[in-house]
Amino acid sequence: TNNYFYVTVLFVLIRGNKGQKPEVSHLPKFPQVYVGDDVTLICNHKGGSKPTKWFINKTPQQTHEDYSMLLIAVTPENNGKYECEQAGSKSEPYTLTVLELEPLAQLSPSVGGAVMTKGDGRNLVLQADDDLKGWACFVLRGVSTFSLGLDVDEKMNRAVIFAELKEAERATFWCKKKKIDLRSNAVTLKMTELMVMLVPPAVPALQGEPVALRCVVWGGPKLEQAVFYKNKTEIKSSSEGTYIITNATQSDNGKYSCHATYRYSHISAEAAQKQGDSDAQELKVIGGPPAAVISVSTNSLRCSCPHCPASCTSYHWYHTLFNDPYTRRKLTENDEFITVQDEGLYSCRMDCGKGFSRFSNDYSYAVEFGRMWYILVAALILFVIIIVLIVVLKYRRCGRMDIQAPGRDADQDRMMSVHYVH
Template structure:
């Protein structure tokens, strides 16, 4: 029995020594599932230092390099397959990788800090999962070692934050999983640099079709005079891509050509420094990785916003998540909505993703949406203004058309029979009247009040000829007043009697007698004596007068004297 036991132990040691001599491929970080965008390292173990290594994917040569580690910076479905290495005529075992087209279900991001930190500092990370984080743990891969980070929480929160330990290695990778390791988050990579200046970018790979912002970050000051961004060319030479006072550089609508190595140079000073030259420092080299979103959601508008995912798996059921941001500089904020259709309540930029049990689609492009009620109110206000302008213009046009009638109109007469008050009222038409359209009766003598409708009709045979009687005696005379007698008068001739004596005289007043007068000849009697004189007043008699000639009698004696 003892001999057999020793033989078994000897066989195990021989097998172990033989295995140690064979080449072996290991993957780090150790992931149960690989998603699009993951950072993966494949290491060919058990080879002498400095030996050349040949890497194969599905039996085909992939790359030849001196370093024993193969880096896949941005995993893509085309990277799926079986990998093995070969060195000094020996081949390793095979390691299979299946890169999914979608991204993980949970989101891990930097809450406080930068993707490039100074040695000895730390960052605060935030984990988000809409289905809760009960039982979730995080892992950190640094210096070829993987350690666990315990998350302490109560109930089942949807968001948790934790702080990393001091960063003392060049690169540290974080990710989180649930208790079964079937559901996990994306990776976050934090790098270190001992310089006072660093080139910052989004910690995850740039997405084709979206924007990428690079920032030349100077620790401890913002007094930057000049910044130059460089990119490494195909001939390994550094080319200036932009030079300005701004510390940021935006690459719009990213394409595959954006990937590569970058660095920046800054000339700056510190606030506390009052003398001496400015600092002139160049950052460490940082690499920009670009990935193409294979499974991406799409936002469309129709009375609201709809989310769809044409390339999502057809054998799973999924819901939707909505996000929004009000400015370009803000990060996306999750909204409490799981439906494919949503009606936003405020103006903002919206995006969505499709979610199922173990994964989700890439975030859709941002879509700026303005609620219809605001658009409707703006349109309504514009229409009301246009209607007001149109109504005003129509009123002005109507006003002009209705004020362009004839200058003179027929005067209607109304007779009243009440003793001596036998006057008839001139009834004027409505509307604006031009100057000289109507004659006005002179004021009556003092002491006698005018009564409405106490005028006698003007007697004339010609249409639109107007005549006005002067005021009657203050005390009623024995005889009635006679109307003006006109014969052969033309249109537009006016005749006015001067004011009669204040006290009724013994004789009657005679009307103006005109014959052969031309159009628009005017004659006015002067004011008679205020007390009734013994003589009658005679009308002016003029013959052969021309158009527009006026004659006025002077004022008579104040007390009934003779002429």
């Protein structure tokens, strides 16, 4: 009887497992996927070890056979229906929709790029238009999500999280407003265990904009030569540690690495010359969301967005101090035009409902001439005061001399008359 029971249970379990369809889900659990996000599609999270076949719009994918499919810097070209198959059973189609807009808040590294050495960490700064008290931040390492501590600076309207990879090879960080489906962009950091690192920016590379790829050696030695490679082919050799793509296009997509020759001469003047290779890092150039544009007429600024969709109907203006890029403050004006008064950097973007246009370039407004005018006026007033004081003092001194002079003459006359009498 016991044997019959075990066989029955085993048969039910096998039959039950066979009848279960795999399911496609995406990580991180973004409420909305934006252009530039790194997204991992998971097939049947609980049965991850099984061989997996992937289909995009019914077309089988030969390059993806793992239960997870990593999509780097997604664009609307990644839109479609994704299916996976395990043990002959196919999932329901999962629809991926990428919004060609930017999320509400911005997350960016205070220093450094997308690659860190093992055990390292860095601060990521969160900026949003509103109060940051209601925000929470998360990290995806592998397929596990963890919440992070958020240090809010209310006075400066920004917050900081400490980003570390732990043992993960890559990790994606993002923040979300509690109880509301509003979030920041995501920042993906990658780990290397090598001394030499090829470091791309931590934000997606945008078409038409410059991209800097840095060859960095741990410990900050003197870099004598850096050789840069694209898809294992040498593209540049120089004593500079940075390779700059001045105008990024799709043709710049590829895997980049560098070979560095260096000395730790700051530790010892006779330090030996050393060499090393970096890991290869993938660069993907994307079109990105449409950008707002600022046009100037005297001290009046106009915000427009020629390539924005019709859903972009209102304007957001921002002011940033010259000496601190993280002091960005949303202005109360929401019209197409504003009049600038305070010196600093001005930018704008358009609100498109589910997201925003890209920020415009910064317009720099300096009131140096105004300051000089105030200084000149103050100096002129001071000069006039000094002249008036000199004149008044001179007049008073001359007046005293004129008053005293007759008195002295009278005394002398009296003395002379006295002597004459005697």
